[in-house]
Amino acid sequence: MSIKIGIPRALAYYAYFPFWKEFFQELGLEVIVSQATTKQILDNGVKESVTDACVPIKLFHGHVYDLKDKVDYIFVPRIVSVNKEKTVTFCPKFLGLPNMIKSSMTGLPPLLDTRIDLKKGKGELFKVCYRLGRKFHATLFTIIKAYLRGRKAQARYQRLLNKQYTPVEALNLMEGKETPSFDSKQELIFAVLGFPYTVYDKFVNVDIINKLRKLGIKVLTAEMVPPKILLQQAKKVPKNLFWNFGNQVVRAALYYLDNFKVDGIIHVTAFGCGPDAMVDKMIELEAKQRGKVPFMSVTIDEHTGEAGLMTRLEAFVDMLVLRRGLS
Amino acid sequence: MKITFPYMGTSHIAFKMLVKDLGHEPVVPPKPSKRTLTYGTQYSPEFACLPFKILLGSYLEAIEKGAELVITSGGAGPCRAGYYGVLHQKILQDLGYDTKIMVMESPYRNIFDFLGKIKAVIGPSGVSWWTFIKMFKKAWEKLKVLDETEFLSHQIRPFEVNKGETTKVFNKCLEIIDEAYTLAEILEAREITGKMLNNIPQDRNRRVLKVGIVGEIYVVLEPFANHDIETTLGEMGVLTHRSIYLSDWTRENTGYESTESVIKAASPYIDELFGGHGICSVGHSVLYAKKGFDGVVQLAPFSCIPEIVAKPILAKVTEDHGIPVLTIFLDEQTGKAGLQTRLEAFVDLLAQKRSRLEEIAI
Numbered sequence A: 001m002s003i004k005i006g007i008p009r010a011l012a013y014y015a016y017f018p019f020w021k022e023f024f025q026e027l028g029l030e031v032i033v034s035q036a037t038t039k040q041i042l043d044n045g046v047k048e049s050v051t052d053a054c055v056p057i058k059l060f061h062g063h064v065y066d067l068k069d070k071v072d073y074i075f076v077p078r079i080v081s082v083n084k085e086k087t088v089t090f091c092p093k094f095l096g097l098p099n100m101i102k103s104s105m106t107g108l109p110p111l112l113d114t115r116i117d118l119k120k121g122k123g124e125l126f127k128v129c130y131r132l133g134r135k136f137h138a139t140l141f142t143i144i145k146a147y148l149r150g151r152k153a154q155a156r157y158q159r160l161l162n163k164q165y166t167p168v169e170a171l172n173l174m175e176g177k178e179t180p181s182f183d184s185k186q187e188l189i190f191a192v193l194g195f196p197y198t199v200y201d202k203f204v205n206v207d208i209i210n211k212l213r214k215l216g217i218k219v220l221t222a223e224m225v226p227p228k229i230l231l232q233q234a235k236k237v238p239k240n241l242f243w244n245f246g247n248q249v250v251r252a253a254l255y256y257l258d259n260f261k262v263d264g265i266i267h268v269t270a271f272g273c274g275p276d277a278m279v280d281k282m283i284e285l286e287a288k289q290r291g292k293v294p295f296m297s298v299t300i301d302e303h304t305g306e307a308g309l310m311t312r313l314e315a316f317v318d319m320l321v322l323r324r325g326l327s
Numbered sequence B: 001m002k003i004t005f006p007y008m009g010t011s012h013i014a015f016k017m018l019v020k021d022l023g024h025e026p027v028v029p030p031k032p033s034k035r036t037l038t039y040g041t042q043y044s045p046e047f048a049c050l051p052f053k054i055l056l057g058s059y060l061e062a063i064e065k066g067a068e069l070v071i072t073s074g075g076a077g078p079c080r081a082g083y084y085g086v087l088h089q090k091i092l093q094d095l096g097y098d099t100k101i102m103v104m105e106s107p108y109r110n111i112f113d114f115l116g117k118i119k120a121v122i123g124p125s126g127v128s129w130w131t132f133i134k135m136f137k138k139a140w141e142k143l144k145v146l147d148e149t150e151f152l153s154h155q156i157r158p159f160e161v162n163k164g165e166t167t168k169v170f171n172k173c174l175e176i177i178d179e180a181y182t183l184a185e186i187l188e189a190r191e192i193t194g195k196m197l198n199n200i201p202q203d204r205n206r207r208v209l210k211v212g213i214v215g216e217i218y219v220v221l222e223p224f225a226n227h228d229i230e231t232t233l234g235e236m237g238v239l240t241h242r243s244i245y246l247s248d249w250t251r252e253n254t255g256y257e258s259t260e261s262v263i264k265a266a267s268p269y270i271d272e273l274f275g276g277h278g279i280c281s282v283g284h285s286v287l288y289a290k291k292g293f294d295g296v297v298q299l300a301p302f303s304c305i306p307e308i309v310a311k312p313i314l315a316k317v318t319e320d321h322g323i324p325v326l327t328i329f330l331d332e333q334t335g336k337a338g339l340q341t342r343l344e345a346f347v348d349l350l351a352q353k354r355s356r357l358e359e360i361a362i
C-alpha cells in the first residue's frame, strides 16, 4: 500500500496544488485532498483553533482535521516566500502555521512542515523537493522527474488561469472534468478580488462568483491576470506590502482599474484578517482617486448569510445598471 | 517647518528637543485620549490594528495644531506596521490634507533613502551633518534617561507607602527632564530624578509579585493604549518588568537580555521570525519563567497577527514552565474597569500560587 499524503483544501491550495500533486504522485505517493468545505469542516475548524484566528485559518484547521485519520502525512509547509521579491513574505499566520497546528491540535499524523523560502536563490524549489524526496527514499532521478512534471503541471494550470478559468475550474479541467461554460452575453464585468482561499472557497463566501454570474456578470479575479503583468503594477505603489497574496490583490486592482477597465470591483475579505484591513482601504482609495469604478467590500465570516449577501450584490448590480443606462 | 511625530510613551520629550535642535518647530501631538481614538477610528479601516488608529488620530490632532510634516518610523515587516505610513498618507490625502508623512526606513535597507530624508529635514534650516549627529546623540541620551526613569518608577511603585505618590513624582521627573537641554543638564536631570524617586517612602518588607510584560511594541509602550497597566499593577503591589524599551538603555544594563538570547529562548517553540514581536513575546516569557517571575502579561492589539500566533505557543510555555500568562487583546471597546477586574483575578491567582509554593518549601 502506498503512503498517503494529505493536502488540506485551504490557504495555499488554490495557488500551488497542481505542482505538489504531480510531484508527490511521481514519487509514488498517493495524494489525498480534504473534501470541499462543509459546515462540518468549518465547525471542526472553529473547535480546533484559537478563538482569535481568522476564518481561513480556522478552516485550515478543519481541513487538517478532515484528513487526520485518512493519511500518513499531512503537508503543511511553512511558506516564507515564493519568488525573488526580497521584502515580500506571507501573513505571519502562514509563517507560524505548522507551529500553530501542532500546538492546537492533537492526534495528528506527522506533518511535512517543509520550509519554502524561494527568495534564497535559484534552484531553491528543487532543493526543497530534493529534501522531501529523500525523506521518502526516492532516487535523484525520480526526484528530478517528479520536480519537472510538477512544474509542467503548474505551468499548464497557469495557462488555464490566464484563459480566465477560475482555479477551481482549472483544476477540474486538469482532472478531465467538465466545467460549465458561460454565455457571452454578459455585459457587465466585475473584478472579484481577494485572497484565493476566500474567493474560491464557495462554502464560506456563499458562492459569490456563481451568484454574480447568475446576475449576468462576467467575473474576473486576481489569478486571471498573468503573473508578469501583475508584477508590472508594482511600480504604481510607493511601497510594496509584505504579503504575497496582499500584493497580488492590490496589483490586480490597479490592473483592472487602469489597463483593463472593469465595471465594478468587489473585494472579498476575511473577518478579522489583519492584512486585508490594509488591502481593502488601499483598493478603496485607489478606486476613489480614479473616480468612476464603484467599489464594494464583502466581509466573510463563520456566519456569512446567503440572503444578506445576495441583497447586497443585487443592489450593487442594480446601481451599476442604472448608472450605465443598461437594462 | 512645523514637524510632528508619533506619540508613544515618554519619547515625545526627546523628539521634541531634537526637532527644535534641527531648527524646526515641533508640534507635540496631544497625549492620546478618547478623542484621538474616535478620530482615528473614524477614518481607519475597521480592522486596522489599534496602533494604526491611535496614530492616525494623533496625526489629525497634530495637523489641527498646524503640523506640516509627520516623521515616523517604517518597519521591515512582515507586519502591517511597515505599511502604516503609506496608508496613513493616502488617508490624509483623501481627507484633503497636504501634510506629508516621512517614513524613516532602516538605513540598512536603503542608506541613500535614509540620508536623503535627513538631508531634506536639515537642509532648509541650514543644519550641518556634524550638528545633526551631535543633536541626535543628545536626543538619544535623553531618551535613555527617560527610559531609565520610567524603569525605576516601576521598580518603586509596588513598595510605595502612600498610594499614587510614585506616579506624582514620576510626572514631576518628566517635567524636569523636559527642561534639560544641554547634555550636562540632561545628565544632571538623571541624577536628580533618580534621587527623587528613591526618596519616595517605601515599605521594603512588603512581599511583591513579579510580572513580566510582553507583547506588541506600541501597546506595551503607550499607557493610553494599555490603560496604564503598569501603574495599575504597581499600585496593586505588583512589580512589573517590561520587556521592551525604546532606547538601548536597557540593552546596556544588567537584567536585560540580548535579542539573540531571547530568540534562542523561543527556539524550542518557534523557529521562524514571524513578524512584529511575536517571537520576542515567546522568548521573553520563557526567560521570565526561568528567572522566577510569578507571571506574564501579554499585551496585544485586537487582531494583531504576530501576537495571535504567539498566544497558543505561550499556552505551551505555561504548560512546560508553569508560568501563568494573561493575554489581553486591546481595542476601542476595551474598558478600564473590565481590565482592572481581569488583572485583579490574575494577581489573586498568582498570589495563591506563590503561597502554595511557599508552603511546600517550608
Ligand code: SF4
Pocket: A054, A055, A056, A057, A091, A092, A093, A094, A195, A270, A272, A273, A274, A275, A276, B305
Ligand atoms: S492573510 Fe488574513 S485571512 Fe490570510 S491567514 Fe492571514 S489573517 Fe488570515
Ligand code: SF4
Pocket: A274, B049, B050, B051, B079, B080, B081, B082, B216, B275, B276, B277, B301, B303, B304, B305, B306, B307
Ligand atoms: S504587530 Fe500587530 S499591531 Fe503591529 S502592525 Fe502588526 S498586527 Fe498591527
